[in-house]
Amino acid sequence: MSDAAIITTNNVNLWYNEKQALQSVSIKIPKNRVTSLIGPSGCGKSTLLRCFNRLNDLIDHVKITGEITLDDENIHAPSTDVVTLRKKVGMVFQKPNPFPKTIYENVAYGPRVHGVRDKAELDKIVEQSLRHAAIWDEVKERLNDSALGLSGGQQQRLCIARTLAVEPEVILMDEPCSSLDPIATAKIENLIERLKEDYTVIIVTHNMQQAARVSDYTGFMYLGKLIECGKTGQIFEHPKEELTENYITGRFG
Amino acid sequence: MAEKFHTELEKLKADTLEMAHLGRFMLRTAVDALIRQDAELAASVVARKEEIHRMEVRLEEHCYHLIALNQPMARDMRFIACTLKLITASLRIGRYGKVIANIVKEILDKPHIANLMSIPHMADLVIDMVDDAVAAYESDNLRLIDDFSSRDDTVDALRHSIFREGITYMMEDPKNISRCTHYIMVARYLERCADHACKIAENVQYMETGERVEIH
Ligand SMILES: Nc1ncnc2c1ncn2[C@@H]1O[C@H](COP(=O)(O)OP(=O)(O)OP(=O)(O)O)[C@@H](O)[C@H]1O
Numbered sequence: 001m002s003d004a005a006i007i008t009t010n011n012v013n014l015w016y017n018e019k020q021a022l023q024s025v026s027i028k029i030p031k032n033r034v035t036s037l038i039g040p041s042g043c044g045k046s047t048l049l050r051c052f053n054r055l056n057d058l059i060d061h062v063k064i065t066g067e068i069t070l071d072d073e074n075i076h077a078p079s080t081d082v083v084t085l086r087k088k089v090g091m092v093f094q095k096p097n098p099f100p101k102t103i104y105e106n107v108a109y110g111p112r113v114h115g116v117r118d119k120a121e122l123d124k125i126v127e128q129s130l131r132h133a134a135i136w137d138e139v140k141e142r143l144n145d146s147a148l149g150l151s152g153g154q155q156q157r158l159c160i161a162r163t164l165a166v167e168p169e170v171i172l173m174d175e176p177c178s179s180l181d182p183i184a185t186a187k188i189e190n191l192i193e194r195l196k197e198d199y200t201v202i203i204v205t206h207n208m209q210q211a212a213r214v215s216d217y218t219g220f221m222y223l224g225k226l227i228e229c230g231k232t233g234q235i236f237e238h239p240k241e242e243l244t245e246n247y248i249t250g251r252f253g
Numbered sequence: 254m255a256e257k258f259h260t261e262l263e264k265l266k267a268d269t270l271e272m273a274h275l276g277r278f279m280l281r282t283a284v285d286a287l288i289r290q291d292a293e294l295a296a297s298v299v300a301r302k303e304e305i306h307r308m309e310v311r312l313e314e315h316c317y318h319l320i321a322l323n324q325p326m327a328r329d330m331r332f333i334a335c336t337l338k339l340i341t342a343s344l345r346i347g348r349y350g351k352v353i354a355n356i357v358k359e360i361l362d363k364p365h366i367a368n369l370m371s372i373p374h375m376a377d378l379v380i381d382m383v384d385d386a387v388a389a390y391e392s393d394n395l396r397l398i399d400d401f402s403s404r405d406d407t408v409d410a411l412r413h414s415i416f417r418e419g420i421t422y423m424m425e426d427p428k429n430i431s432r433c434t435h436y437i438m439v440a441r442y443l444e445r446c447a448d449h450a451c452k453i454a455e456n457v458q459y460m461e462t463g464e465r466v467e468i469h
């Protein structure tokens with residue numbers, strides 16, 4: 001790949017107890033680009049995504065080998081602070097999961113945890129993040145209403161705003177549109193397109209058309225291995241590996 | 254879902270081959286009619302003009318329909334892209350057949366000059382190229398088309414020689430002018446058909462490998 005990498009994995013293996021879920025995965029994630037991970041259910045997409053901000057650490061009996069670097073620094077080095085890592089590498093989940101608090105508090109929460117106290121400063125971050133997540137106009141009159149009163153698509157954009165509020169470098173999205181209707185999905189996709197100006201986005205999706213639409217690079221995973229990763233146009237027009245070809249044309253199994 | 258789509262692609266392929274065979278048949282039959290100066294045979298080619306046009310419209314619509322409903326990717330996308338090109342090329346080849354057939358009745362009055370020069374030989378080479386290009390599409394066998402570049406050169410050389418020879422007969426006797434002009438035009442149409450065969454070959458290559466090549 002020609003673009004400079006922000007995250008690099010080198011021969012990463014991961015086991016849940018005895019079960020190996022990732023097998024010598026080596027991938028470079030280009031900076032300020034959208035990379036999507038596709039592959040059949042259970043192939044390790046979410047597992048790989050969780051490696052990037054060490055969310056797997058929270059799961060018992062997980063063993064990881066190999067190297068993962070963010071900005072050329074090993075994320076497993078003793079000097080790496082996990083809280084700082086997760087601030088740099090934010091995550092948006094499949095089901096929107098806003099806190100049962102006001103819209104304002106959902107976005108202000110992260111910056112507060114990271115020490116922002118000044119009210120004017122927080123107001124600014126909240127507005128900017130909501131604007132950036134393309135939801136400001138829909139919620140600016142009701143910032144003190146509960147976030148749970150928003151539609152699913154709005155909740156998902158709120159969660160993206162919440163992630164943006166701590167100024168990450170990388171945003172991980174695990175099937176962010178799978179519970180949304182086509183209009184809400186289109187809004188998120190447009191948003192992803194704009195986010196890459198300032199962030200690096202890695203998205204897991206089951207929807208191949210979505211991967212083709214939103215991403216610059218696509219990686220295809222199968223049974224814990226990264227089979228092929230390349231420019232999205234190349235992967236969907238003429239993948240190098242027959243396995244990839246068979247998967248994306250639905251000739252699987 | 255995917256299975257139904259792939260069954261439809263098989264059907265599209267069978268129908269496209271049928272159209273390709275019709276285009277090739279019109280060209281072959283027109284050349285035969287020209288050689289034998291057979292007006293009736295020539296008329297039978299002209300009569301199929303509407304049929305091949307209808308096939309073109311129907312097959313193109315089928316392709317667009319499959320694209321809109323299935324958003325094909327990778328091999329499936331390349332197959333449909335190649336099929337669309339083959340449909341266009343087959344129509345053109347069939348139409349050149351019709352145009353050659355129309356010439357037959359213009360020059361029935363006298364026997365051919367110099368046994369049509371190299372036209373029958375050139376036609377054989379061109380139709381072989383069409384056959385091999387279509388067979389490569391059918392069977393995914395790229396070996397059938399790997400020498401297309403040199404075969405196309407031969408066809409070009411023959412067209413040029415027919416042109417020069419035709420000019421000579423025209424200079425010898427101005428009464429030959431009209432007849433020889435028709436021959437030169439036929440050679441030109443045959444050369445265009447070889448170009449269409451090369452286009453088909455290029456697209457089969459793309460369909461199979463994802464790589465774009467240019468055959469001159
Ligand atoms: N917490 C866990 N404990 C044990 N095994 C797990 C755990 N999480 C995932 N696995 C296993 O690891 C493999 C990879 O799972 P992962 O969730 O990464 O797949 P995925 O590609 O995201 O699948 P999906 O598309 O269904 O979300 C699967 O076999 C899964 O059963």
Ligand SMILES: [Mg+2]
Pocket residue numbers: 045046047174204
């Ligand atoms: Mg998953």
